Amino acid sequence: MSENPRDRDACEDLPPDESHPVHTFGRPVRDRRQFLTKALWIGIWLVFLTSPVSDLVRTERGTAVTVLGSLGLAAFVVCYLTLVFRYTTQVLDRRAVCVSFALQLTLAVVLALGFGANWLGLFVYVSVSVGAVAPPRHAAWAIPAVTAVMVLVGLRTDSLQDLIGNLAVLNILVGFAMTGVRQLVRTTIQLRRARATVAQLAANEERLRLARDLHDLLGHSLSLITLKSELAGRMLPDHPEAAAKQVADIEQVSRQALVDVREAVSGYRRRTLAGELAGARTALTAAGIAADVPPEAPETLPDEEGETALAWALREAVTNVVRHSGARRCTVAFTARQTLAGPRLELRVEDDGVGGAGPAGNGLTGLAERVAAVGGELDAGAAGRRGFRLTVRVPLTGATVGSPS
Numbered sequence: 001m002s003e004n005p006r007d008r009d010a011c012e013d014l015p016p017d018e019s020h021p022v023h024t025f026g027r028p029v030r031d032r033r034q035f036l037t038k039a040l041w042i043g044i045w046l047v048f049l050t051s052p053v054s055d056l057v058r059t060e061r062g063t064a065v066t067v068l069g070s071l072g073l074a075a076f077v078v079c080y081l082t083l084v085f086r087y088t089t090q091v092l093d094r095r096a097v098c099v100s101f102a103l104q105l106t107l108a109v110v111l112a113l114g115f116g117a118n119w120l121g122l123f124v125y126v127s128v129s130v131g132a133v134a135p136p137r138h139a140a141w142a143i144p145a146v147t148a149v150m151v152l153v154g155l156r157t158d159s160l161q162d163l164i165g166n167l168a169v170l171n172i173l174v175g176f177a178m179t180g181v182r183q184l185v186r187t188t189i190q191l192r193r194a195r196a197t198v199a200q201l202a203a204n205e206e207r208l209r210l211a212r213d214l215h216d217l218l219g220h221s222l223s224l225i226t227l228k229s230e231l232a233g234r235m236l237p238d239h240p241e242a243a244a245k246q247v248a249d250i251e252q253v254s255r256q257a258l259v260d261v262r263e264a265v266s267g268y269r270r271r272t273l274a275g276e277l278a279g280a281r282t283a284l285t286a287a288g289i290a291a292d293v294p295p296e297a298p299e300t301l302p303d304e305e306g307e308t309a310l311a312w313a314l315r316e317a318v319t320n321v322v323r324h325s326g327a328r329r330c331t332v333a334f335t336a337r338q339t340l341a342g343p344r345l346e347l348r349v350e351d352d353g354v355g356g357a358g359p360a361g362n363g364l365t366g367l368a369e370r371v372a373a374v375g376g377e378l379d380a381g382a383a384g385r386r387g388f389r390l391t392v393r394v395p396l397t398g399a400t401v402g403s404p405s
Helices: 032-058 063-086 094-115 122-133 138-153 158-235 241-270 273-286 303-325 363-371
Strands: 291-292 330-341 343-353 378-383 388-395
Touching: 032 063, 032 122, 063 094, 063 122, 063 378, 094 122, 094 363, 122 138, 122 158, 138 158, 158 241, 158 303, 273 291, 273 303, 273 330, 303 330, 303 343, 303 388, 363 378, 363 388
Parallel strands: 291 330
Antiparallel strands: 330 343, 343 388, 378 388
16 A cells, blocks of 8 residues: 555654644554553444444354354454554554455455354444545545445345445445544644744744844944944053043943843833734633634724733733633623723623632732723623623823714
8 A cells, every 4th residue: 555645644743742632643652641542532433343242142153163253353353453553644564554454354254254244344444444544545445445345245145235235324434434534633733733833933033033133233332332442442541531432432332232122122022912812812722712802903002001001911811711710702802982081992801701709819900000000990890690801991092082981
């Protein structure tokens, strides 16, 4: 069985501590926890082997025949588990996969012919193995081929006409469903890797921007300081007054450079609504909370201090929702209002969690102080019968919106 390069393992670069079934799907297990998780994930489907097992136990046959049937069923299960445990994402050993497929199909045919209709369900496991392991272009013809073999085997008994038709449909549906699951898992893993790559690229771009800004800020100042230091050194001791002037210039340039660096660093550290909205959406989604979050910040924003206060308020509110609310949904909304005290930009964060009024914690107390420092107001409390609502309003300098409210 050849494999297209596009069907390569999509999770070969994942960290080794990933233990979610999605991450271990099709990869050798690394510890006991992964083994138990994967065994439960795969072994639950072995419940459909109750029919052949029951046939072995209840049907009167010779001891030798029963032993051979048990060994054949055990070998079939070993082939199935080998395929779905190790090769569902990457064909590590093409020859081993082909041999396992051939042996599994041969055992299904022999056991169904030798023991009767109760064993036709083994062909469903063959189709599952094909869908879980074979690339889609191979599974597209292999699953119908396995179904055709099952039909030919089952048609030997005239009383199974309806059962064969149902089994054939089930065989095809389950096989192609497993193909879809395999592709979905691969796509999910690829998306996770792509997201990590985008985050790394963004971090690299930010480092480059910081390097450029620092060069622009300090390059001229440091060059000037070096030049004036050399001049002062040459002027001493013959011209102490001129050297003192150069030293004074050096002090002035150094102070200005320090101011520029502090302003640049404070700009990098400043919280922005756009960044906090993206972070809020990611945090809520990761916590399994439906996030009704605006895709971008409002067009009309307050000054830097006001935007920073709103950004901190959004972060604190979302953190509380994720950690304490037990909510299923969280809504973030911005509204520009014209109040008697002037235009305000209002941030409202509301959830449907446990809610209720209670004493303000350190986070809300510090947030209220931060908002008050920029001339804003903060309201927090229960949102109706369930949930919690945080409302923050900060001044919109030089803006006029709507009518007073």
